[in-house]
Amino acid sequence: MNDSGIWSWETAWDVLPDLLNGLQITVLATVVGMVIASILGLVIALAMRARSRWITMPLRFVSDFIRMTPLLVQLVFVNLLFVQVPSLAIGCIVLGIHYATYMSEVYRAGIESVPKGQWEAATALNMAPGRTWRAVILPQAIRNTLPGLGNYAISMFKETPFLFAISVVEMFSEAQSYGANTFSYIEPLTMVGLLFLIVSYPTSLLVRRMEIRLA
Amino acid sequence: MTTSTGTAPAIEFRDVVKRFGDNVVLDGLNFSVPQGQRITLIGPSGSGKTTILRLLMTLEELSGGLILIDGDPYTHEYKGDKWVAVPEKRRRVVRKRVGMVFQQFNLFPNMSVLENIIESPVHVLGKAKDEAIADAERLLDKVGMPEKRDFQTNQLSGGQQQRVAIARALAMDPEILLLDEVTSALDPEIVADVLDVLREIADTTDITMLLVTHEMQFAREVSDRVLMFDKGQIVEEADPETMFTNPRHDRTKAFLKAVLG
Numbered sequence: 001m002n003d004s005g006i007w008s009w010e011t012a013w014d015v016l017p018d019l020l021n022g023l024q025i026t027v028l029a030t031v032v033g034m035v036i037a038s039i040l041g042l043v044i045a046l047a048m049r050a051r052s053r054w055i056t057m058p059l060r061f062v063s064d065f066i067r068m069t070p071l072l073v074q075l076v077f078v079n080l081l082f083v084q085v086p087s088l089a090i091g092c093i094v095l096g097i098h099y100a101t102y103m104s105e106v107y108r109a110g111i112e113s114v115p116k117g118q119w120e121a122a123t124a125l126n127m128a129p130g131r132t133w134r135a136v137i138l139p140q141a142i143r144n145t146l147p148g149l150g151n152y153a154i155s156m157f158k159e160t161p162f163l164f165a166i167s168v169v170e171m172f173s174e175a176q177s178y179g180a181n182t183f184s185y186i187e188p189l190t191m192v193g194l195l196f197l198i199v200s201y202p203t204s205l206l207v208r209r210m211e212i213r214l215a
Numbered sequence: 216m217t218t219s220t221g222t223a224p225a226i227e228f229r230d231v232v233k234r235f236g237d238n239v240v241l242d243g244l245n246f247s248v249p250q251g252q253r254i255t256l257i258g259p260s261g262s263g264k265t266t267i268l269r270l271l272m273t274l275e276e277l278s279g280g281l282i283l284i285d286g287d288p289y290t291h292e293y294k295g296d297k298w299v300a301v302p303e304k305r306r307r308v309v310r311k312r313v314g315m316v317f318q319q320f321n322l323f324p325n326m327s328v329l330e331n332i333i334e335s336p337v338h339v340l341g342k343a344k345d346e347a348i349a350d351a352e353r354l355l356d357k358v359g360m361p362e363k364r365d366f367q368t369n370q371l372s373g374g375q376q377q378r379v380a381i382a383r384a385l386a387m388d389p390e391i392l393l394l395d396e397v398t399s400a401l402d403p404e405i406v407a408d409v410l411d412v413l414r415e416i417a418d419t420t421d422i423t424m425l426l427v428t429h430e431m432q433f434a435r436e437v438s439d440r441v442l443m444f445d446k447g448q449i450v451e452e453a454d455p456e457t458m459f460t461n462p463r464h465d466r467t468k469a470f471l472k473a474v475l476g
Contacts, residue, residue: 006412028303089317115321117317117319117321118321118323119323120272120274120417121317121318121321121322121323123273123274123310124272124274124313124314124315124317124321124384125271125334125335125339125383125384125387126307126310126311126335126339126387127334127335127339128307128338131338131339135323135334135338136323136325139325140324140325143325
């Protein structure tokens with residue numbers, strides 16, 4: 001094999017269907033992970049505004065802990081803790097929680113970017129705190145967080161190969177197993193890189209356009 | 216606890232103290248505003264005028280003293296001889312009587328003009344939505360922009376935004392309206408539009424109004440009484456005619472000379 005040199009188009013063509021299967025899992029993990037991260041991140045950001053230190057201190061500790069330890073270690077560790085849970089579910093949840101700690105910072109900044117006058121107008125109109133959040137503050141804050149959300153989605157997408165470590169059959173793992181069976185690694189891995197690029201790059205352009213529009 | 220009797224002043228400040236850190240803005244201020252009166256607060260910047268409005272809207276917390284609305288405790292009260300904050304739930308009840316228009320308009324940019332106006336009538340006063348919409352349309356008519364009902368706020372000029380903000384405040388049917396330098400952020404040529412709207416409200420309603428403004432001519436036309444502030448104290452108090460033509464206090468003379476030229 002590979003007698004025609006370092007690259008064989010035939011091999012590349014041959015592995016593509018496997019990779020596209022893997023890509024579906026990769027995208028699925030990213031989408032589910034992002035949904036978890038967006039919701040949990042908002043919950044963390046709101047909880048961090050609590051007056052009581054009994055809420056904010058432990059929460060800060062846990063999010064710092066998650067941010068300061070590698071995603072790979074978290075995946076393997078949690079996978080060992082819950083052996084009966086499917087790896088893909090573990091992967092999505094760990095990705096989601098890991099990124100939630102970052103997303104909470106994006107939300108925090110978004111909430112703080114809402115001018116003080118908006119809060120004051122809400123008070124002057126005698127709005128209840130819950131209604132002020134839902135109708136005035138969050139719609140404006142979340143609009144400001146959309147580019148950040150997009151950037152983290154791309155970044156999470158690029159980190160999904162870690163799921164390989166807990167034997168989720170995503171794109172990278174498809175490439176590895178193809179290589180193990182055929183001893184051709186160059187083509188599958190190159191294709192994986194290209195497929196990541198093909199998805200990430202347009203997404204990043206979209207995010208940039210969003211940033212410009214919101215600026 | 217006194218209850219609303221109609222004879223109690225609309226607004227009463229009793230020994231009100233407000234400090235920001237070491238900076239004492241109001242130091243034992245006393246004054247009251249009878250029902251339906253229009254009062255203009257004038258004075259150099261930093262004299263505490265805006266702070267008075269912000270305290271009345273509970274955007275700032277008192278450092279001492281009491282504010283009563285229609286004789287009802289609003290921000291603080293004495294329990295025995297202990298000075299305590301009125302719980303938010305009771306504040307909300309009293310706060311319904313107070314409305315405010317801001318220098319920077321503070322419309323909600325995520326809502327249309329109509330949504331801005333009906334938000335609180337529906338969600339705070341519990342009005343039916345179509346009733347709130349009908350009221351909002353009437354108010355938009357009154358401020359002279361019925362055709363802007365479904366516009367986004369960023370499609371409006373400053374003067375138009377301020378007129379919507381006035382309609383939004385009126386939609387809550389306040390007994391007391393606080394106007395905090397409402398024309399200061401506007402281009403000179405549209406100030407007149409906003410003042411016309413306010414003049415009409417002054418002429419056609421009996422809302423108690425407290426205004427901080429640099430528009431002395433306007434203050435002279437609409438106010439029943441003018442209070443001159445300096446360093447958190449009322450240095451002079453008079454009807455507008457006397458205040459603007461024949462001020463007694465040196466500080467007032469100097470201030471009016473500076474603003475009127």
